[in-house]
Amino acid sequence: MISRGSEWHRWEPHIHAPGTVLNNQFGSANPWGEYLSSLEKLTPQIEAIAVTDYYVTDTYEEFLRHKAAGRLPGVKLIFPNIELRLDVAAKSGFVNIHLLVSPEDPEHLSEVKRLLKRLQFPAFNDNFDCTREELIKLGKRADQSIIDDEAALRHGATQFKVNFNLLRKVFHESEWAKKNILIAVAGGSGDGTSGLRQAADATVRQEIEKFAHIIFSSSLSQREFWLGLRPGMTAADLRSRYDGCKPCLHGSDSHNQQSVGQPVDNRFSWIKGGLEFDSLRQACIDPEGRAYVGEVPPRTAMPSQVISHVRIDDADWLTTPDIPLNPGLVAIIGARGSGKTALADIIAAGCEAISPFGWSADEAISPSFLARARQLLGDASTTLSWGGGAEITRSLDGRDANGHLSFPRARYLSQQFVEELCSAKGVSDGLVEEIERVIFDSHSPDDRDGAIDFAELRDQLTARFQQAREREAGALEDISSRIATELEKEGLVAALTTQVAQKKKLIADYNADLAKLVVKGTEAHVNRHTELSQVAQSLRSKIQSFGNQRRTYEALQDEVRSMRATRAPEMLRQARERHSNSGLSDQQWDDFLLVYKGDVDEGLASYIKWADGEVRKLNGIAPPLGDPNVPLIDGATDLSKLPLAPIAAEMTRLEALFSADKIVRDQYTTLAARIAQENTALQVLESRLADAVGAEARRKALQAERNDTYGRVFDAIINEQNALASLYEPLMARLAASSGTLKKLSFSVRRIADVESWGTIAEEELLDRRKAGPFYGRGSLIKAAIQELKAAWETGSAPEVQEAMTSFMEKYSKDLLTHAPYVQSQQTEFRAWSKQFAHWLFGTDHLTVRYEISYDGVDIRKLSPGTRGIVLLLLYLALDDADDRPLIIDQPEENLDPKSVFDELVSLFIAAKAKRQVIMVTHNANLVINTDADQIIVAASGPNVDGGLPPITYISGGLENEEIRQSVCEILEGGTTAFQERARRLRVRLDR
Template structure:
């Protein structure tokens, strides 16, 4: 019996939160469907004082007052029965909805003789503006948005302010906010101040159409989503950024810089590998040159010996020993002199670094990292300089080299009175004497064995050549030692290059993780949503432009040659199979292994395709460096990210689906923005079923947390959302050269006259509504 009474009852007399949740279908296991089946739907809970004595009249227990939203007429109670969750409430105070400071309480148009109702009060919930076409609906929305500084960049040529511009001089809009704070703006604000923060969010027809049209600014939609995502992060997570792009830049700059540095390192290492390989190819040639140089020196020595055949064997042997020692000393002088020159060049380089390069590097750092906000004193610590006593070390080493060169050079000795008096003792260690002493002694010996002037000159020339060739031989041997060590260095350089290649992809993967983290608030919300929202997802992908990479590589090859890479396009086919999967979805190790496998399997074949013959060694070595830079290049790898709807990028969706996504964004996800939301015809590009299935519930939820002002021609968005206020726009007869008179009628669905206007304007009238229902075989219960 109780259930039967509750089933036909319109109102339940109850006040406890548990009872109210039950009758609103909010209890676990008892949803709206169950209530509809058992009790003919949800019921509003109301309560009175239930006074049994005079003192408790209008003083209910626990301050459980009943609140009905609507005008002071009986049909407001009927409306509470239709919308029990939105219209009825029990508690000490009415439910808190929009923030008062963010609610427009009243709009007034000043200086507008065409506005017959210049002042309108606005409800803090959902305000629906309806009317026939050209009746002044958009005029009111534009005026409210202009008063909120929210029209900049959002008005099209079809907007009221643009079309009626010549008639709006002197017209102003005055908004009074619920906190009593007024704002006054001219309707035409040609001197718009971009620093003004919009106090409302205006989705004009132009803005929505451009975001949702097939040829619209599709990136704008993604930008709006990113704005919502940014605002979903709490202030502590924003790192001081002011928008999503700046936050993304802050989180990824280091990673992108690391990638750039490693890519540059790969190019440099490839150059060095090429140089070391070139050195390896020089080993045989250097050995041949050394052999030839040694034979040439031996020939010079033999020629020198033939010039000094006269005289005792002891003196000739002494002369040979002195000449050999002089060759050694000349080499020492040459080495110490070269060291002096290098040390002086290094001193000049140090000076240039301090004077030019270091200050320039500091200035560049200041410009690049201006966001570090370091003062000049702090930046001084970043001035690059040399660690240790560089000047002292260079001065000391240069002085030492100059002393050594001077010591080995010695001084010129004057000729003695008798050639029998030696300049050098018989037991002296010749290779430790100065060149001056040795040359003086050589001259004395030559005179003793009676060498004529011509022979002496020839001997001097050959001796000089022997010294020069010995120096050249030493340089060749040093070069050979360097080239013989190139194989080990090449192996290390290749390892370093592979590590740099690995680090590039570590930076790429790290950037992907940053994007996932930034989009996490959106993903968490979508996981808890229903309907279309659950179909949205976020994707980050690596895109490898294999065609670009292969085309760049093929430009290095002679594609006419036989083999697996003959012709245009074959390299791309191989790369698609062996490299692309790792490039686009593999971890850094997998990418490095894929590249190593590709090199091992095909590098020899690719090298055989060189467009430069190997016989042209210099050109071929240059080609090898270009080949390595291409093979390890990563500029063709890019990161892309998108919001997807059923795995399709939203920028590629139909206008209708994009419209749904856009409105879901503002109504369901943008809950951090509590400013008034002004929308001009949200139903554009949307089908009626999508409006009812997706938008109605979202508008109902949105009006409970923010003020929503909507221009619409759709009955679902007015009636099924139970709009808190309906403003009907009417325009009078149009007089040429003037704006037609415009008036507005305000009320709610609890008002019979307002319901008639809604039915006439949005449904075509009662008769048209019933006729459609009859033709669609839909039963209407009055």
């Protein structure tokens, strides 16, 4: 037995035929010929017909005779629909109720007639049974003018009303009826339960609808109500009040030739299942999945993405080489070692869905059938036929797999693949990567900006902000270094002030000493020498300044050469790497090479030449020596106009006149030179002091700038966070609107502040915690940072972070300095420490933007392997909308308990099979029965064969097939006796 299992077929559950007891409008001239021809020509074709008549089965029996004569070749199932009128008044007439009788029992006609005979109608001081003979009697008693039996039958049918309580009693007392009859009731307002609108009728209506298995209605609102999809009436409510959900069906209710099989607005009835009465029973169990009213049945996967048939050639170990496949959910079951995984592997091989690693797996330990049987497969091959017409053949030993033009036409979740992705060893990188792939696929191609995978798209969205963060962080370090320098200068004001005062006193003392060396009569020479010395000092300072400028120009020349040769080309290369998607040509990129705006080479050369010229002018040329008593510079000459050389020569001449004593002259010369040196040193100190005095203002300005830069760092971090959030937005929005298991999955993007590592760096490397103070001891700084900064770092805006850091600094900066390992007098050490401290304090390396994937509030990295398996299936079954290829899964229930399978996976498989073909190997009853699998393939293997594979046999069908149900019960439940015994011991009622 090999079939595709449960497929959609058009059923006609309510149609009358020529000769129907009431309202027969089919005409008298060969009505059956025209009637049958109309049925045979219908599109879409009717394949199952419930022949309807009032109280009797005459037209059904006539229908069978025509079928036996060769009519209606497309109709595979015919069964009686016996329409009864209850003694319950509706809006117009009485409520109609229908007995749909299974034709599987060869004695079903005699049995249903025996059942109907137990229904009695009291009238004329007598009781009339619901049989043809009794209805004729009732008709004649009601109208004594009627002589013809057929006329009496029709009139009796109009009089006979079935008592609802009696009907219910008779039905429940008959084991045959409960096994072979389904009750349908009209749901409309005319002759249906909707016509019972009075408050007093509410209970009667509920009891009738509770008794019924099927509602005859084409109304969408009624269908939603009976499926528990309407507000105020859930499926649980229906179970409590009406014994469960119920399928809505609709027939043409034809009473004339024109309406045969033509319901209003093409509201056809579709039943999913084989063409057997049990399919109708299955529709009562799963009304949402197996019954539908509409012009066409519900669509499933696209035909081109459905494997319609599997054929295995050159495999003498396979006794059933041809297997058709259902487009919905296919469940492969069987005992261990029966060939379940073999079929999944074979299908995956034909789909090119086995990876190179899978083909090369160690046959001794691999769970793959094809890997373990590699040496025994020979030339076996598989041919897959696809719904779109394609046909592909592949060898089962993998010799022609994974060619350069091949691509997987299905996704195969083999046992090995699932184990790797859901392993408990370490972080599930593979699972995270699969989640990222689904996230990437959830974006339309237009939104991907040319990215080929998740990582590239993520980098495209965040690279700009990461680069901005790096730039601002670098600027932050530079500013912090400058602040440290300014703080150091501030600390030098007092020392420099003292040094300046000391230097001034020293110079004054030297001048006093110099005055004591002056010989009487040479005072004028000394005064002249002092005047010249002051001018010379000024000139030497200028010459020194020009020398410094010249050296700076030479350093700039070196920098220009370095920039052109290495730095600018490297910066261009880095820019091209950061913006590789710009599409700019090499020539266009050349425009971005950094060049100097002006002719800096000529400028720097001219600056050096100018500085040299200024030095030469300031130095001047020494005059020739003459009479020592004759001044080299006239007293009226403006000394500020003279260069250094003549002034120095005149000073030397004057020094020779100060004393006849050579020793005194030498002392004077030395002391004068010392005074000149000290004056130079004093100028340097005064310059440094002025710089130090201005450090406070500069430091405050830099601190304000650093605060702004710190805010810009967080602007970049927050922008990166928002960019990542936009990446997940399509799935996040979908999850927010979902329910059930899917709602347990969540994505979040947040900032993480590793305060512990940030504080530990300071405590271990920067602060001396041995010193008495607020941060004495381990963890005290970390605690303060958690209280003052963590919330702002992780959730605050840029201004809020700035404010938090400012507050932290105002509160703790002095305390932190008390734990400095050096005092400020240790200038070199303190300077290095203060820079390190500033870099640490305003650093952001401890801040990361991270996305988290959680299930039921737990990070995916911390889930058990079983729960990771649920997340994996959530991805493929519910979220991976971009992938409509067949999904092949080998034992999805691994590592899960039965309740988790029922609670978490069943609904996923039900939803998935409506969108794509799903083929699964399973040992779990919930995944077969409660998902209402569309096709069940039962695998069985024979005894082992020496040097070969054991014979493997497959049978298949739907749950509506008794043989398949029995196999499911035997394999998955241990058999009927085992199932009932477990229920008995667990005290579970099985009476429904």
